[in-house]
Amino acid sequence: MTYIIDRANMLTNNGVEQTSLLIKNNQVEFIRPALDNFKYMKMNMSRYLLTPGYVMPDFSLNSSLHFTQFKEIMIHKLMKKGCTAVLTVVSIQYEKELDSAVKNQRQLMINSPIDFYIGVKINLEKLTPSFIRSCKKLRIPVIFIEFNNEYELEKKPWGWIRDAMFSSPITLIPYPAGDHSKLLNKWKIITKKHKMSSLNECPKEHAPLEKEMLMTIGIYPEKGEIRAGSEVDYNMYDLSELSLQVDEKTFLHYDSHNPVFTVHKGRLINVNSRIIFKPGYGEECFITIPSRFIIQHTSL
Structure with missing residues (x-):
């Protein structure tokens, strides 16, 4: 399946940048600031903060x-x-x-x-x-x-x-x-x-x-980064629940903020803290x- 994560606010070393990702066969095919010319199914993620798994x-x-x-x-x-x-x-x-x-x-x-x-x-x-x-x-x-x-x-x-x-x-x-x-x-x-x-x-x-x-x-970089060629492992946080400053890198407090969605190898495993637990889906790295x-x- 091919689809686009559209206009997500991705957390980077430089702060937060709006970006779009083309996902193909459970891999990140490529990343661009926008993918308006592509006709694949798009998920508008402008209200979310995107981080790696x-x-x-x-x-x-x-x-x-x-x-x-x-x-x-x-x-x-x-x-x-x-x-x-x-x-x-x-x-x-x-x-x-x-x-x-x-x-x-x-x-x-x-x-x-x-x-x-x-x-x-x-x-x-x-x-x-x-x-x-x-x-x-x-x-x-x-x-x-x-x-x-x-x-x-x-x-x-x-x-x-x-x-x-x-x-x-x-x-x-x-x-x-x-x-x-x-x-x-x-x-x-x-x-x-x-x-x-x-x-x-x-x-x-x-x-x-x-x-x-x-x-x-x-x-790193096999884990801990969203990049072209990487597996589809990411988290989405609701921006309305975060005290977001574009030039701030430490506004996300992991102890008090849980992601709304977590995707592991292209599969949803967390939806609003409801965990989809599939024994044996993980692999030793x-x-x-x-x-x-x-x-x-x-x-x-």
Whole structure:
């Protein structure tokens, strides 16, 4: 089916721009300011704000959940907020648990109605070159690192960790306890010094990953952007419910504003917070070019 999303107000890095999208075979064929000369069916979206489908992290989905609990988290914490891909994170105590934990998580996520990535979380003490290599074999794109103090960070043989990532970097994400600002500053210095793919802070659970984070991990531009050639993943917000300023980028508060419509791979999954839950419609996604934006990230 071919149709046009006409005159939507798309949220961009420069603010809000009115634009039209030609959709063909569940892909964005191309984007123009207007598509008046095309005769396909048009949906006038001038009263809506258009954003990409969101990628959100989650630490609560685990194999001990019953299906009803899994479904509740998916609906209320993710899908109602416009999430079309979840970064589900498995907590690991020891390297020997990794294979079974990831296998169980993949089994759990078979029922996912949205796309998903699998990450792991482990204490800094247990982060070893061997663990990194095991994660690479399992195609894990991110590792959340728990740590409590600066001494832990300073004594770690980071050169070995970096060498284990050669040719296929994994993005490291801090998960600190204690004095966050001081610990995160030390983390930033160390990861920049060793030129590792990393985020400077831990993203908020059940909130959209920022574009810079998606770029660093390698998820962007496959997810998190509406562009020619991309899958049809988007959210529509009612402009009358937003305090819209054209030159403002932060007027949309994800905790208090839910999208009116969410489309995932061309299929409506959210209509006025009524969720269409189709188990198994989501697919596991993998990073094809890890840390493709590492140079831009480390130069910030």
